[in-house]
């Protein structure tokens with residue numbers, strides 16, 4: 001793990017592993033007047049990789065994407081897309097990137113087909129319109145006016161417009177908001193196909209399951225800073241295993257043992273008193289085994305039974321909620 005201080009010192013320095021990255025962000029700060037919305041954010045995305053930027057409302061995700069898109073000049077730090085500064089969308093960046101942003105700029109009076117045709121005529125090397133409409137499942141809506149599409153269908157049209165230009169870098173800002181479960185799963189399938197084709201994808205989403213399904217790496221932002229970053233399994237492992245059971249009637253809570261350095265948290269759920277240990281010490285592959293062995297030995301000595309004993313790893317939701325509480329200050 002890296003502390004916030006280490007990160008501050010290293011954030012602006014180029015790294016050897018930047019070579020080959022499609023997107024590189026180093027020590028990005030972004031201000032709106034005196035308000036600092038982004039405070040020293042760093043990450044990189046390689047071709048074929050999906051990086052999920054998660055975070056609380058107002059954390060600075062959209063501001064970061066808008067900077068990468070070239071709409072905002074950084075207040076400090078550097079942003080590079082294929083080695084180029086994206087500010088002002090120079091041709092070398094514009095032609096190789098595209099985005100599905102919040103609040104699409106669709107023209108309500110055009111039909112789906114007309115919308116796609118306009119974008120097709122403007123693109124340098126577009127995919128065929130029919131192919132893209134088929135991909136996003138809008139073929140049967142091609143003659144329908146944009147105004148008559150549902151919210152989820154409009155998001156699909158946004159995605160179709162982005163895919164038309166064969167982007168090598170794709171920014172997806174909450175792309176499945178408003179979609180039903182089927183549309184969301186279908187969109188995930190499309191995004192997985194893009195990754196396989198080598199597209200570098202930056203995804204922001206409030207659907208944690210979406211990040212769990214798609215992300216090669218993820219970061220959780222809070223108040224302008226990345227608080228947690230890494231491969232999903234590593235991020236979850238950093239939060240430990242949870243061992244819980246119902247406290248036996250004959251045991252007073254003060255007599256519960258510490259396990260692998262973890263003290264129990266005792267809470268009442270319904271009529272029952274539950275003890276929960278969050279075990280973070282020791283080899284991540286073996287610590288649940290050792291925690292259980294210690295508890296079983298303790299229970300055996302007392303000739304008692306640990307009812308409803310369960311072990312589970314932390315979920316992304318656990319981690320996210322801790323970050324939102326301001327409890328997380330380490331980068332995994």
Ligand SMILES: Nc1ncnc2c1ncn2[C@@H]1O[C@H](COP(=O)(O)OP(=O)(O)OP(=O)(O)O)[C@@H](O)[C@H]1O
Nearest residue numbers: 032035036037055056057058059060061062063064
């Ligand atoms: N044009 C602007 N002028 C002033 N403040 C702004 C502007 N745009 C965004 N902000 C502020 O900057 C902060 C970050 O906003 P941003 O939209 O980047 O967050 P976000 O992580 O995308 O949030 P959400 O998940 O709610 O979409 C917020 O406090 C927001 O109010």
